[in-house]
Amino acid sequence: MTTPIVQLDxxxxxxxxxxxxxxxxxxxxxxxxxxxxxxxxxGKSSLLKIVLGLYKPSSGKRRIHKRLRIGYxxxxxxxxxxLPLTVQRFLALAGNSNHQDIETALKDVNAxxxxxxxxxxxxxxxxxxxxxxxxxxxxxxxxxxxEPAQGVDLHxxxxxxxxxxxxxxxxxxxxxxxxxxxxxxMARTDQVICLNQHVCCSGTADAVANHPEYLxxxxxxIEKDFAVYTHHHDxxxxxxxxxxxxxxxxxxxxxxxxxxxHHHD
Amino acid sequence: MxxxxxxxxxxxxxxxxxxxxxxxxxxxxxxxxxxxxLAHSALLGVALGLxxxxxxxxxxxxxxxxxxxLLSTLQKQRNISSDALLGIVAHGTLALGLVLVSLKEGVRVxxxxxxxxxxLAVTFSDALWVGGCALLLAIVTKLIWNPLLNxxxxxxxxxxxxxxxxxxRMVYMICLALLVAIGMKVVGALLITALLIIPPAGARRxxxxxxxxxxxASLIGMTSIILGMLASLQWDTPxxxxxxxxxxxxxxxxxxxxxxx
Numbered sequence: 001m002t003t004p005i006v007q008l009d010x011x012x013x014x015x016x017x018x019x020x021x022x023x024x025x026x027x028x029x030x031x032x033x034x035x036x037x038x039x040x041x042x043g044k045s046s047l048l049k050i051v052l053g054l055y056k057p058s059s060g061k062r063r064i065h066k067r068l069r070i071g072y073x074x075x076x077x078x079x080x081x082x083l084p085l086t087v088q089r090f091l092a093l094a095g096n097s098n099h100q101d102i103e104t105a106l107k108d109v110n111a112x113x114x115x116x117x118x119x120x121x122x123x124x125x126x127x128x129x130x131x132x133x134x135x136x137x138x139x140x141x142x143x144x145x146x147e148p149a150q151g152v153d154l155h156x157x158x159x160x161x162x163x164x165x166x167x168x169x170x171x172x173x174x175x176x177x178x179x180x181x182x183x184x185x186m187a188r189t190d191q192v193i194c195l196n197q198h199v200c201c202s203g204t205a206d207a208v209a210n211h212p213e214y215l216x217x218x219x220x221x222i223e224k225d226f227a228v229y230t231h232h233h234d235x236x237x238x239x240x241x242x243x244x245x246x247x248x249x250x251x252x253x254x255x256x257x258x259x260x261x262h263h264h265d
Numbered sequence: 266m267x268x269x270x271x272x273x274x275x276x277x278x279x280x281x282x283x284x285x286x287x288x289x290x291x292x293x294x295x296x297x298x299x300x301x302x303l304a305h306s307a308l309l310g311v312a313l314g315l316x317x318x319x320x321x322x323x324x325x326x327x328x329x330x331x332x333x334x335l336l337s338t339l340q341k342q343r344n345i346s347s348d349a350l351l352g353i354v355a356h357g358t359l360a361l362g363l364v365l366v367s368l369k370e371g372v373r374v375x376x377x378x379x380x381x382x383x384x385l386a387v388t389f390s391d392a393l394w395v396g397g398c399a400l401l402l403a404i405v406t407k408l409i410w411n412p413l414l415n416x417x418x419x420x421x422x423x424x425x426x427x428x429x430x431x432x433x434r435m436v437y438m439i440c441l442a443l444l445v446a447i448g449m450k451v452v453g454a455l456l457i458t459a460l461l462i463i464p465p466a467g468a469r470r471x472x473x474x475x476x477x478x479x480x481x482a483s484l485i486g487m488t489s490i491i492l493g494m495l496a497s498l499q500w501d502t503p504x505x506x507x508x509x510x511x512x513x514x515x516x517x518x519x520x521x522x523x524x525x526x
C-alpha cells in the first residue's frame with residue numbers, strides 16, 4: 001500500500017475564535033490529482049495553507065511523506081514596479097537552479113519567450129505559467145495550485161489542464177488544486193473534494209463527454225480536458241451557513257456551530 | 266581643515282554606501298514611513314541616553330532596535346492598519362523624547378543638531394565605530410539578500426518554500442534601526458529617510474537588476490555626500506540639508522533619462 005504524500009487527520013482550524021475548517025480528513029497519494037471546490041468563504045485557501053504548512057491545525061494532524069517537496073503556485077502576486085526583475089532572475093530566486101534548469105522549466109510551460117523580459121511587463125496568462133515554472137524548479141513531489149483557472153478563459157483553462165496533465169505524467173508529482181468553479185474540474189482529476197468548512201462530499205468526476213448538454217456548449221476537443229463533478233450532498237446549508245440535514249426541518253439541526261459538536265452525515 | 270572634513274566625509278560615504286542596498290528594500294516594499302518612524306524614535310533614544318548618562322548613540326541604538334522589534338510584532342494584529350500604527354509609534358516616541366529632554370534639568374540639548382545632523386562635529390573615533398557597524402551591516406545584508414527578495418515578492422510563497430520569513434524580516438528591521446542610528450550623526454533624524462529613499466529612487470531608471478539598483482543607489486548617495494559637503498563649505502550652508510538637496514538634484518537628473526522598465 002502506498003503512503004500518502006500528505007494526509008490530514010480530523011483537522012480543525014479556527015482563527016480568532018472563528019471556525020474555518022471542521023474535521024477535515026483527506027489523503028493525497030503520490031502522483032494523484034485532487035481538486036478542491038467550494039463556494040467563496042468555504043475555507044479552500046485555509047485548507048491549502050494547512051497542507052502547505054503555513055497554518056497549524058487547531059486540532060487534528062497533518063501527516064507528510066518524508067519525500068514531500070512542495071512546489072507552490074499562489075493565486076496572484078503583485079510585484080512593485082520599482083523592483084527591476086526579469087523573469088529569469090525571478091526564477092533563479094527559487095534557489096539552486098542554473099540557467100539550463102530555468103530554460104527547461106520555461107520551455108515546459110511554454111513561456112520561454114518571457115525569459116529576459118521584466119516580470120511586470122508580461123501578461124496575466126504568461127505570469128501564471130512563469131509561477132508554475134517556478135514551482136516546477138523545486139522539483140516537487142507535490143504541486144499546490146491556488147485557483148489556477150481564475151481569470152483565465154475557457155481556452156486558457158484547457159491549455160492549463162493539458163499542461164498540468166503532462167507535468168503529472170512526466171514528473172509523477174501529486175497535484176492539489178483549488179477551484180472556485182463548482183462544476184467544471186480538470187478531467188484528469190482523481191479525486192474531487194467539495195468543501196464548505198467541512199467536506200460536504202467527495203468523489204470522482206464524470207467526463208464531460210457523458211453530459212451532452214454541456215458538450216453542446218463548447219467546441220470539439222474540450223471533452224478530454226474538462227469534467228463535470230456531480231455533487232451528492234445529503235444536506236444543504238441554510239442562509240446562516242449552518243448545516244441542515246436533508247429531509248429534516250431546519251430547526252432540528254441548528255446546534256452544529258462548534259467544531260467539536262459538528263455531527264452530520 | 267582636512268581633519269575636520271575627513272571624518273565627516275568618511276562617515277557620510279560609509280553611511281550612503283550601506284544605505285543603497287538597505288534603502289532599496291524600503292522603496293520596493295513601500296515602507297518609507299517605517300524608516301521615518303525609526304528616525305522619529307531615535308530622538309527618544311537620545312533622551313534615554315541623557316537620562317541614563319549613556320552615550321546618546323547607545324540610547325539611539327537601544328530605542329530604534331526595540332521599536333523595530335515592537336513594530337514587527339504589533340503589525341501581526343490587524344485591528345489597526347499598519348499605517349496608523351506607524352503614525353502612533355512615530356509621534357508617540359518623538360513626543361516622549363521631547364518631554365524627557367525637558368525634564369532633565371541643567372541639560373541643554375542641541376535640538377537642531379539632532380533633527381538636521383551635525384556632520385562636521387564628528388571625529389575619527391566616530392568614523393571607526395561607524396565603519397565597524399557598516400561592515401557588520403554589509404555582511405548581514407549580503408546574507409539575507411536573496412531570502413529578503415523572495416519575501417518581498419510574496420511572503421506566503423517564501424514561507425511555503427521553507428524560508429524563516431519572520432526571522433529574516435526581523436533581522437532586516439534591526440539592520441535598518443542600526444543604519445538610522447548611524448544616520449542621526451550625518452543628516453539628523455528628520456532627513457535620514459531621505460538618504461534611504463532618494464538614491465534608490467534615482468537608481469531605478471538606470472538599473473535592470475535588483476543588485477544594479479542597490480549599487481547605483483550607493484553611488485548616487487555617495488556622490489550626494491561629496492556634492493553636499495562641497496556646497497556646504499562653499500556657501501556655508503548646513504551640511505545635512507545640503508546633502509539631501511544634492512540627492513534630490515541627482516534624482517531629478519535621472520528623470521530626464523528615458524524610462525527603462
